[in-house]
Amino acid sequence: MIVLGIESSCDETAAAVLSGESGVLSNIVYSQESTHARFGGIVPEVASREHLAVISTVVRRALAEADVERSSLDAVAATRGPGLVGSLLVGWSFARAFALGRGLPLIGVNHLEGHLFAPFVTIETPPPFPFVALIVSGGHTSLYLARDFGDYVLLGRTRDDAAGEAFDKVAKMMGLGYPGGRAIDALAAEGDPRAVAFPRGMKGRGRLDFSFSGLKTAVKLYLERSGGSVVPADVAASFQEAVVDVLVSKAFDAVEARSVGALVVTGGVAANSGLRRRMEEEARARGIRLYCPPPALCTDNAAMIGWVGLRRLEAGRLPGLSGGVEARLLL
Numbered sequence: 334m335i336v337l338g339i340e341s342s343c344d345e346t347a348a349a350v351l352s353g354e355s356g357v358l359s360n361i362v363y364s365q366e367s368t369h370a371r372f373g374g375i376v377p378e379v380a381s382r383e384h385l386a387v388i389s390t391v392v393r394r395a396l397a398e399a400d401v402e403r404s405s406l407d408a409v410a411a412t413r414g415p416g417l418v419g420s421l422l423v424g425w426s427f428a429r430a431f432a433l434g435r436g437l438p439l440i441g442v443n444h445l446e447g448h449l450f451a452p453f454v455t456i457e458t459p460p461p462f463p464f465v466a467l468i469v470s471g472g473h474t475s476l477y478l479a480r481d482f483g484d485y486v487l488l489g490r491t492r493d494d495a496a497g498e499a500f501d502k503v504a505k506m507m508g509l510g511y512p513g514g515r516a517i518d519a520l521a522a523e524g525d526p527r528a529v530a531f532p533r534g535m536k537g538r539g540r541l542d543f544s545f546s547g548l549k550t551a552v553k554l555y556l557e558r559s560g561g562s563v564v565p566a567d568v569a570a571s572f573q574e575a576v577v578d579v580l581v582s583k584a585f586d587a588v589e590a591r592s593v594g595a596l597v598v599t600g601g602v603a604a605n606s607g608l609r610r611r612m613e614e615e616a617r618a619r620g621i622r623l624y625c626p627p628p629a630l631c632t633d634n635a636a637m638i639g640w641v642g643l644r645r646l647e648a649g650r651l652p653g654l655s656g657g658v659e660a661r662l663l664l
Protein backbone atom coordinates (compact mmCIF):
# COMPACT_ATOMS: atom_id res chain seq x y z
CA MET A 334 0.00 0.00 0.00
CA ILE A 335 1.32 3.47 -0.91
CA VAL A 336 -0.23 6.68 0.41
CA LEU A 337 0.33 10.34 -0.45
CA GLY A 338 -0.01 12.52 2.67
CA ILE A 339 -0.80 16.24 2.49
CA GLU A 340 -0.66 18.75 5.37
CA SER A 341 -1.53 22.47 5.19
CA SER A 342 -3.26 23.36 8.46
CA CYS A 343 -1.06 26.30 9.43
CA ASP A 344 2.03 27.75 7.74
CA GLU A 345 3.76 24.63 6.47
CA THR A 346 2.88 23.18 3.07
CA ALA A 347 3.87 19.55 3.30
CA ALA A 348 3.60 16.34 1.30
CA ALA A 349 4.97 12.86 1.99
CA VAL A 350 4.82 9.44 0.41
CA LEU A 351 4.61 6.40 2.70
CA SER A 352 4.65 2.73 1.92
CA GLY A 353 3.23 0.03 4.18
CA GLU A 354 6.38 -2.03 3.64
CA SER A 355 9.18 0.53 3.58
CA GLY A 356 7.85 3.42 5.66
CA VAL A 357 8.58 7.03 4.68
CA LEU A 358 9.71 7.29 1.04
CA SER A 359 9.75 11.10 1.01
CA ASN A 360 8.84 13.92 3.39
CA ILE A 361 8.81 17.46 1.96
CA VAL A 362 8.06 20.47 4.16
CA TYR A 363 7.90 23.96 2.72
CA SER A 364 7.90 26.44 5.61
CA GLN A 365 6.41 29.92 5.24
CA GLU A 366 8.33 31.08 8.33
CA SER A 367 10.28 33.82 6.52
CA THR A 368 7.10 35.21 4.94
CA HIS A 369 5.35 35.63 8.31
CA ALA A 370 8.44 36.64 10.30
CA ARG A 371 8.15 40.26 9.17
CA PHE A 372 4.59 40.41 10.58
CA GLY A 373 5.68 38.86 13.90
CA GLY A 374 3.06 36.10 13.55
CA ILE A 375 1.01 34.17 11.01
CA VAL A 376 -1.29 36.20 8.76
CA PRO A 377 -3.98 33.67 7.75
CA GLU A 378 -4.83 35.17 4.35
CA VAL A 379 -1.15 35.37 3.40
CA ALA A 380 -0.71 31.75 4.52
CA SER A 381 -3.58 30.51 2.29
CA ARG A 382 -2.19 32.28 -0.74
CA GLU A 383 1.30 30.88 -0.22
CA HIS A 384 -0.09 27.34 0.21
CA LEU A 385 -1.86 27.80 -3.11
CA ALA A 386 1.32 29.00 -4.82
CA VAL A 387 3.49 26.06 -3.73
CA ILE A 388 1.27 23.03 -3.12
CA SER A 389 1.56 21.44 -6.59
CA THR A 390 5.35 21.81 -6.52
CA VAL A 391 5.57 20.32 -3.02
CA VAL A 392 3.42 17.31 -4.02
CA ARG A 393 5.36 16.82 -7.26
CA ARG A 394 8.65 16.87 -5.32
CA ALA A 395 7.35 14.36 -2.78
CA LEU A 396 6.40 11.94 -5.58
CA ALA A 397 9.69 12.49 -7.43
CA GLU A 398 11.83 12.01 -4.34
CA ALA A 399 9.93 8.83 -3.44
CA ASP A 400 10.30 7.68 -7.05
CA VAL A 401 6.62 6.79 -7.07
CA GLU A 402 4.31 7.25 -10.06
CA ARG A 403 0.87 8.69 -9.48
CA SER A 404 -0.56 5.45 -10.85
CA SER A 405 1.11 3.48 -8.02
CA LEU A 406 -0.71 5.34 -5.25
CA ASP A 407 -3.44 3.54 -3.31
CA ALA A 408 -4.90 6.55 -1.46
CA VAL A 409 -4.50 10.21 -0.56
CA ALA A 410 -4.60 11.29 3.10
CA ALA A 411 -4.96 14.98 3.93
CA THR A 412 -5.39 17.09 7.03
CA ARG A 413 -9.02 18.01 7.42
CA GLY A 414 -8.76 20.02 10.67
CA PRO A 415 -8.27 21.64 13.07
CA GLY A 416 -6.32 24.62 11.76
CA LEU A 417 -6.66 27.87 9.83
CA VAL A 418 -9.68 27.42 7.65
CA GLY A 419 -8.19 29.03 4.52
CA SER A 420 -4.97 27.01 4.83
CA LEU A 421 -6.92 23.79 5.38
CA LEU A 422 -9.12 24.50 2.36
CA VAL A 423 -6.13 24.70 0.02
CA GLY A 424 -4.65 21.34 1.07
CA TRP A 425 -7.98 19.57 1.37
CA SER A 426 -9.31 20.84 -1.97
CA PHE A 427 -6.05 19.93 -3.70
CA ALA A 428 -6.18 16.45 -2.16
CA ARG A 429 -9.84 16.00 -3.17
CA ALA A 430 -9.18 17.00 -6.76
CA PHE A 431 -6.05 14.82 -6.93
CA ALA A 432 -7.93 11.80 -5.52
CA LEU A 433 -11.01 12.35 -7.66
CA GLY A 434 -8.93 12.72 -10.83
CA ARG A 435 -7.29 9.34 -10.23
CA GLY A 436 -10.19 7.49 -8.65
CA LEU A 437 -8.33 7.12 -5.34
CA PRO A 438 -9.87 7.05 -1.88
CA LEU A 439 -9.39 10.28 0.11
CA ILE A 440 -8.78 9.91 3.84
CA GLY A 441 -9.43 12.96 6.03
CA VAL A 442 -6.99 13.01 8.94
CA ASN A 443 -7.29 14.99 12.15
CA HIS A 444 -4.15 17.10 12.57
CA LEU A 445 -3.89 16.19 16.27
CA GLU A 446 -4.22 12.49 15.47
CA GLY A 447 -1.28 12.98 13.10
CA HIS A 448 0.81 14.56 15.87
CA LEU A 449 -0.24 11.82 18.30
CA PHE A 450 1.18 9.08 16.09
CA ALA A 451 4.22 11.03 14.80
CA PRO A 452 6.69 9.13 17.06
CA PHE A 453 5.64 5.85 15.43
CA VAL A 454 6.39 6.99 11.87
CA THR A 455 10.04 6.04 12.31
CA ILE A 456 9.84 3.02 14.64
CA GLU A 457 9.04 -0.64 14.02
CA THR A 458 6.89 -1.45 17.02
CA PRO A 459 4.61 1.17 18.56
CA PRO A 460 3.59 0.58 22.17
CA PRO A 461 0.32 -1.23 22.75
CA PHE A 462 -2.75 0.81 23.68
CA PRO A 463 -3.57 2.38 26.09
CA PHE A 464 -0.97 5.13 26.49
CA VAL A 465 -0.97 8.80 27.48
CA ALA A 466 -0.11 11.46 24.89
CA LEU A 467 0.91 15.06 25.49
CA ILE A 468 0.39 17.12 22.33
CA VAL A 469 2.24 20.39 22.81
CA SER A 470 2.42 22.77 19.85
CA GLY A 471 1.76 26.34 18.74
CA GLY A 472 -1.98 25.75 18.72
CA HIS A 473 -2.51 23.04 21.34
CA THR A 474 -1.44 21.83 24.74
CA SER A 475 -3.53 18.77 25.52
CA LEU A 476 -3.26 15.46 27.33
CA TYR A 477 -5.06 12.43 25.90
CA LEU A 478 -5.54 8.84 26.88
CA ALA A 479 -5.24 6.90 23.62
CA ARG A 480 -7.30 3.72 24.09
CA ASP A 481 -7.26 2.53 20.49
CA PHE A 482 -7.10 3.91 16.94
CA GLY A 483 -9.77 6.58 16.82
CA ASP A 484 -10.56 6.25 20.53
CA TYR A 485 -9.04 9.14 22.47
CA VAL A 486 -10.12 10.59 25.80
CA LEU A 487 -9.22 14.21 26.49
CA LEU A 488 -7.69 14.36 29.98
CA GLY A 489 -6.68 18.02 30.12
CA ARG A 490 -6.00 21.04 27.94
CA THR A 491 -4.82 24.60 28.16
CA ARG A 492 -7.31 27.11 29.49
CA ASP A 493 -5.64 29.95 27.59
CA ASP A 494 -2.43 29.98 25.51
CA ALA A 495 -0.78 26.89 24.06
CA ALA A 496 2.78 26.32 25.29
CA GLY A 497 4.21 27.06 21.82
CA GLU A 498 2.23 30.30 21.71
CA ALA A 499 3.84 31.29 25.04
CA PHE A 500 7.29 30.50 23.60
CA ASP A 501 6.52 32.62 20.53
CA LYS A 502 5.13 35.56 22.52
CA VAL A 503 8.00 35.61 25.02
CA ALA A 504 10.49 35.42 22.14
CA LYS A 505 8.75 38.39 20.51
CA MET A 506 8.97 40.40 23.78
CA MET A 507 12.68 39.61 23.91
CA GLY A 508 13.24 40.60 20.28
CA LEU A 509 14.16 37.06 19.22
CA GLY A 510 11.93 37.02 16.12
CA TYR A 511 9.15 34.69 15.01
CA PRO A 512 8.58 31.82 15.57
CA GLY A 513 10.57 31.94 18.75
CA GLY A 514 10.56 28.43 20.24
CA ARG A 515 13.84 27.41 18.66
CA ALA A 516 15.51 30.74 19.54
CA ILE A 517 14.51 30.47 23.22
CA ASP A 518 15.68 26.85 23.27
CA ALA A 519 19.13 27.89 21.98
CA LEU A 520 19.44 30.92 24.30
CA ALA A 521 18.24 28.94 27.33
CA ALA A 522 21.17 26.54 26.91
CA GLU A 523 23.49 29.37 28.00
CA GLY A 524 21.38 30.63 30.92
CA ASP A 525 20.58 29.72 34.53
CA PRO A 526 17.11 28.15 34.84
CA ARG A 527 16.96 29.16 38.52
CA ALA A 528 17.80 32.82 37.91
CA VAL A 529 14.17 34.03 37.93
CA ALA A 530 11.32 32.28 39.80
CA PHE A 531 8.54 32.50 37.20
CA PRO A 532 5.10 31.08 38.15
CA ARG A 533 4.06 27.50 37.35
CA GLY A 534 0.46 27.79 36.13
CA MET A 535 -2.09 25.43 37.72
CA LYS A 536 0.68 23.15 38.96
CA GLY A 537 -0.04 20.69 41.75
CA ARG A 538 -3.77 21.26 41.88
CA GLY A 539 -4.63 17.69 40.99
CA ARG A 540 -6.03 18.81 37.65
CA LEU A 541 -4.64 18.10 34.22
CA ASP A 542 -5.50 21.44 32.61
CA PHE A 543 -2.79 23.96 31.77
CA SER A 544 -2.46 27.74 31.84
CA PHE A 545 0.40 29.74 30.33
CA SER A 546 -0.95 33.29 30.11
CA GLY A 547 0.09 34.18 33.69
CA LEU A 548 3.63 33.05 32.95
CA LYS A 549 3.70 35.15 29.79
CA THR A 550 2.56 38.22 31.78
CA ALA A 551 5.13 37.50 34.51
CA VAL A 552 7.92 37.53 31.91
CA LYS A 553 6.57 40.78 30.45
CA LEU A 554 6.47 42.47 33.88
CA TYR A 555 9.92 41.14 34.75
CA LEU A 556 11.37 42.57 31.52
CA GLU A 557 9.66 45.94 32.09
CA ARG A 558 10.75 46.22 35.72
CA SER A 559 14.31 45.05 35.26
CA GLY A 560 15.10 47.56 32.52
CA GLY A 561 18.66 47.28 31.25
CA SER A 562 19.85 44.81 33.88
CA VAL A 563 18.21 41.78 32.26
CA VAL A 564 20.37 38.77 31.35
CA PRO A 565 18.47 37.43 28.27
CA ALA A 566 19.87 33.89 28.55
CA ASP A 567 18.73 33.67 32.21
CA VAL A 568 15.22 34.89 31.32
CA ALA A 569 14.99 32.36 28.47
CA ALA A 570 16.26 29.52 30.67
CA SER A 571 13.96 30.43 33.59
CA PHE A 572 10.92 30.79 31.33
CA GLN A 573 11.64 27.49 29.60
CA GLU A 574 12.15 25.77 32.94
CA ALA A 575 8.73 27.01 34.13
CA VAL A 576 7.02 25.61 31.00
CA VAL A 577 8.95 22.33 31.19
CA ASP A 578 8.19 21.87 34.92
CA VAL A 579 4.45 22.09 34.29
CA LEU A 580 4.46 19.88 31.18
CA VAL A 581 6.56 17.18 32.84
CA SER A 582 4.64 17.06 36.09
CA LYS A 583 1.18 16.99 34.45
CA ALA A 584 2.19 14.41 31.83
CA PHE A 585 3.43 12.02 34.52
CA ASP A 586 0.42 12.79 36.77
CA ALA A 587 -1.72 11.58 33.85
CA VAL A 588 0.45 8.49 33.33
CA GLU A 589 0.07 7.65 37.03
CA ALA A 590 -3.65 8.41 37.20
CA ARG A 591 -4.33 6.13 34.20
CA SER A 592 -1.77 3.45 35.19
CA VAL A 593 -0.23 3.23 31.72
CA GLY A 594 3.32 2.20 30.87
CA ALA A 595 3.96 4.50 27.91
CA LEU A 596 3.95 8.24 27.27
CA VAL A 597 3.99 10.04 23.92
CA VAL A 598 5.28 13.64 23.85
CA THR A 599 4.73 15.26 20.47
CA GLY A 600 4.02 18.53 18.59
CA GLY A 601 6.34 21.45 17.80
CA VAL A 602 7.35 22.15 21.42
CA ALA A 603 8.40 18.48 21.81
CA ALA A 604 11.44 19.53 19.73
CA ASN A 605 12.60 21.57 22.75
CA SER A 606 15.87 20.16 24.08
CA GLY A 607 15.13 21.07 27.72
CA LEU A 608 11.73 19.38 27.59
CA ARG A 609 13.11 16.24 25.93
CA ARG A 610 15.91 15.95 28.50
CA ARG A 611 13.58 16.31 31.50
CA MET A 612 10.98 13.93 30.03
CA GLU A 613 13.70 11.34 29.41
CA GLU A 614 15.09 11.64 32.96
CA GLU A 615 11.65 11.36 34.53
CA ALA A 616 10.60 8.44 32.30
CA ARG A 617 13.79 6.56 33.15
CA ALA A 618 13.33 7.15 36.88
CA ARG A 619 9.73 5.90 36.77
CA GLY A 620 10.26 3.01 34.34
CA ILE A 621 7.89 4.51 31.74
CA ARG A 622 8.54 4.08 28.00
CA LEU A 623 8.81 7.52 26.39
CA TYR A 624 8.05 8.10 22.70
CA CYS A 625 9.12 11.44 21.26
CA PRO A 626 9.41 11.96 17.48
CA PRO A 627 12.71 13.14 15.98
CA PRO A 628 12.61 16.98 15.96
CA ALA A 629 11.72 17.16 12.23
CA LEU A 630 8.56 15.13 12.90
CA CYS A 631 7.61 17.16 16.01
CA THR A 632 6.69 20.23 13.95
CA ASP A 633 4.05 20.09 11.24
CA ASN A 634 4.72 17.56 8.49
CA ALA A 635 2.81 15.29 6.12
CA ALA A 636 4.55 12.02 7.07
CA MET A 637 2.45 11.86 10.26
CA ILE A 638 -0.72 12.49 8.23
CA GLY A 639 0.23 9.83 5.67
CA TRP A 640 1.02 7.38 8.51
CA VAL A 641 -2.49 7.69 9.97
CA GLY A 642 -3.94 7.42 6.45
CA LEU A 643 -1.94 4.26 5.79
CA ARG A 644 -3.15 2.62 9.03
CA ARG A 645 -6.73 3.50 8.15
CA LEU A 646 -6.31 2.17 4.63
CA GLU A 647 -4.91 -1.10 5.99
CA ALA A 648 -7.85 -1.32 8.39
CA GLY A 649 -10.29 -0.70 5.52
CA ARG A 650 -11.76 2.38 7.23
CA LEU A 651 -12.25 4.59 4.19
CA PRO A 652 -14.72 7.45 4.07
CA GLY A 653 -16.02 8.80 0.75
CA LEU A 654 -15.07 12.05 -0.91
CA SER A 655 -17.86 14.10 0.65
CA GLY A 656 -17.39 16.77 3.29
CA GLY A 657 -15.27 19.85 3.67
CA VAL A 658 -12.64 20.95 6.12
CA GLU A 659 -13.35 20.82 9.81
CA ALA A 660 -11.64 23.83 11.32
CA ARG A 661 -12.62 23.08 14.91
CA LEU A 662 -12.56 19.31 14.83
CA LEU A 663 -11.30 17.93 18.13
CA LEU A 664 -10.07 14.49 18.99
Ligand code: KG4
Binds near residue numbers: 343501
Ligand atom coordinates in the same frame (compact mmCIF):
# COMPACT_ATOMS: atom_id res chain seq x y z
O1 KG4 B 1 3.39 21.53 15.72
P1 KG4 B 1 3.73 22.87 15.17
O2 KG4 B 1 4.68 22.92 14.00
O3 KG4 B 1 2.46 23.65 14.73
C1 KG4 B 1 1.22 23.57 15.39
O4 KG4 B 1 0.46 22.59 15.13
O5 KG4 B 1 0.98 24.48 16.20
O6 KG4 B 1 4.32 23.72 16.40
C2 KG4 B 1 4.85 25.00 16.22
C3 KG4 B 1 5.27 25.54 17.58
C4 KG4 B 1 5.69 27.00 17.56
O7 KG4 B 1 5.04 27.69 18.60
C5 KG4 B 1 7.21 26.94 17.80
O8 KG4 B 1 7.73 28.08 18.45
C6 KG4 B 1 7.30 25.71 18.67
O9 KG4 B 1 6.38 24.80 18.11
N1 KG4 B 1 8.66 25.13 18.66
C7 KG4 B 1 9.44 25.07 19.76
C8 KG4 B 1 10.68 24.51 19.34
N2 KG4 B 1 10.59 24.23 18.00
C9 KG4 B 1 9.34 24.62 17.61
N3 KG4 B 1 9.22 25.45 21.03
C10 KG4 B 1 10.21 25.27 21.91
N4 KG4 B 1 11.42 24.75 21.60
C11 KG4 B 1 11.70 24.35 20.33
N5 KG4 B 1 12.89 23.82 20.02
Ligand code: ZN
Binds near residue numbers: 444470601632
Ligand atom coordinates in the same frame (compact mmCIF):
# COMPACT_ATOMS: atom_id res chain seq x y z
ZN1 ZN C 1 0.71 20.95 14.40
